[in-house]
């Protein structure tokens with residue numbers, strides 16, 4: 001089995017995780033920029049993080065023969081300081097030409113505030129100006145539905161946004177269909193305690209179809225499982241889905257979306 | 273004949289379950305049974321510790337009613353019921369973390 005981990009925060013994982021992922025069939029990992037668990041205090045703090053995502057982490061992954069790609073942004077959790085956000089966004093273009101950078105993400109909303117909306121708009125503008133793919137984080141728990149609606153309206157009203165170049169991540173049963181209906185890609189995140197479980201993820205595939213959907217573990221420093229994606233393959237097979245179905249969802253779908261960025265090049269091809 | 277006292281679920285598609293359909297129950301039943309008992313024990317525990325009126329515990333009790341109303345799409349409907357129903361962005365953040373159930377903002381204290 002081969003699969004792509006399209007959303008993993010590898011800077012907070014151990015080398016054991018890299019080894020386990022490659023052993024399970026991972027052929028590429030993509031790492032969106034995210035929150036460190038505390039608010040970074042300066043532009044140079046973010047610059048160092050982007051260097052980690054574009055220099056150090058790809059080299060660490062390469063020791064396990066795993067191609068590593070990244071997405072850059074300021075996380076929605078850090079959007080309340082509008083002045084810092086403006087300065088960080090002004091610095092991001094320094095990194096957009098780095099060979100492993102796929103686009104802008106994971107941007108989005110956290111508590112659905114006006115400041116978060118402002119910073120989201122600025123990120124979308126930045127992505128459109130630089131013709132970047134977009135990866136969107138939708139809020140947690142009770143904030144997800146409202147936040148998803150606000151995000152969909154904002155993206156749909158921007159004439160420069162092409163829905164097929166945007167993935168809306170962390171969808172659940174109450175948000176997946178509205179994301180797909182508007183032409184965006186949908187990401188299902190497999191978490192032990194929140195977001196989706198493998199059985200629920202397969203339910204969503206059975207109900208909504210397998211087009212424009214990817215799955216990820218979003219593994220980070222919190223409760224998460226870097227092998228959640230390959231474990232979901234077992235749930236698919238138990239339900240009677242074919243090996244081709246598994247390959248379509250876990251490899252060919254993310255490959256198709258990510259290949260819209262010409263820098264996403266890996267040895268494995270959709271033909272097998 | 274089924275002993276179930278709840279409203280009948282929507283009919284299944286065919287008379288003979290396929291092997292894949294049987295696997296849904298064979299592999300899924302025990303883990304889900306455990307989760308249901310966890311819910312029951314959590315509600316008991318909250319009562320025993322006199323915290324059952326916490327808005328999250330109340331939201332869980334209300335959500336559980338949807339499990340047995342005989343209508344489909346229970347997961348979607350429970351998620352919607354636990355969601356913030358408002359539509360305007362918040363003026364200020366109430367903190368980094370969501371709580372899992374929605375509670376209307378407390379009205380501002382009237383000035384004397």
Ligand SMILES: [Zn+2]
Pocket residue numbers: 007009032034106137218
């Ligand atoms: Zn993430």
